[in-house]
Amino acid sequence: QQQVRQSPQSLTVWEGETAILNCSYEDSTFDYFPWYHQFPGESPALLIAIRPVSNKKEDGRFTIFFNKREKKFSLHIADSQPGDSATYFCAASGGSNYNVLYFGSGTKLTVEP
Amino acid sequence: AQTIHQWPVAEIKAVGSPLSLGCTIKGKSSPNLYWYWQATGGTLQQLFYSITVGQVESVVQLNLSASRPKDDQFILSTEKLLLSHSGFYLCAWSLWGGGAETLYFGSGTRLTVL
Numbered sequence: 574q575q576q577v578r579q580s581p582q583s584l585t586v587w588e589g590e591t592a593i594l595n596c597s598y599e600d601s602t603f604d605y606f607p608w609y610h611q612f613p614g615e616s617p618a619l620l621i622a623i624r625p626v627s628n629k630k631e632d633g634r635f636t637i638f639f640n641k642r643e644k645k646f647s648l649h650i651a652d653s654q655p656g657d658s659a660t661y662f663c664a665a666s667g668g669s670n671y672n673v674l675y676f677g678s679g680t681k682l683t684v685e686p
Numbered sequence: 687a688q689t690i691h692q693w694p695v696a697e698i699k700a701v702g703s704p705l706s707l708g709c710t711i712k713g714k715s716s717p718n719l720y721w722y723w724q725a726t727g728g729t730l731q732q733l734f735y736s737i738t739v740g741q742v743e744s745v746v747q748l749n750l751s752a753s754r755p756k757d758d759q760f761i762l763s764t765e766k767l768l769l770s771h772s773g774f775y776l777c778a779w780s781l782w783g784g785g786a787e788t789l790y791f792g793s794g795t796r797l798t799v800l
């Protein structure tokens with residue numbers, strides 16, 4: 574059973590627009606939700622993360638919105654830049670095992686100038 | 687500063703041959719260590735984790751095994767490779783006690799099985 578679902582698979586936005594990436598999860602005991610980004614040929618790196626005590630987390634142009642009732646969370650990238658073009662992975666952990674991090678399938682974001 | 691080194695950078699192996707991939711973390715004592723597998727263009731699948739020397743937990747069964755012979759070393763291996771083992775193998779570490787929260791990934795090993 575896929576623990577974390579992510580959409581869309583790919584997304585193209587124009588420079589300056591807001592990109593919205595979506596995820597949902599199965600296990601209601603998950604309590605940590607990070608987003609990682611991966612540039613071509615590189616390893617993933619943590620971008621931003623949220624815990625369910627809050628429904629919003631901001632870091633510069635990056636914002637996570639969290640809906641515990643619907644078990645959904647999203648990443649909004651404001652004022653998108655060509656340098657933001659990468660694959661973004663949402664993830665979730667917690668519950669019975671904090672040492673397992675489940676990743677979504679990834680969204681390939683392209684920001685056109 | 688912490689550094690994580692994976693070896694080799696890339697491997698081309700035949701089906702049925704053995705494999706050993708390695709990972710070393712410097713500058714951090716008693717880290718949690720992880721192995722992830724990523725198919726080309728795919729998601730990240732956690733394979734194993736270890737929170738202490740000599741103890742390794744399996745997350746998924748892919749005919750692979752892992753060992754932690756030293757505090758700073760994590761090894762991934764198999765005696766017989768399958769075509770399905772091709773992909774990108776990533777070692778990662780996190781702070782002891784912090785679970786799989788902030789993961790710091792190595793540069794990875796790209797494996798091609800023919």
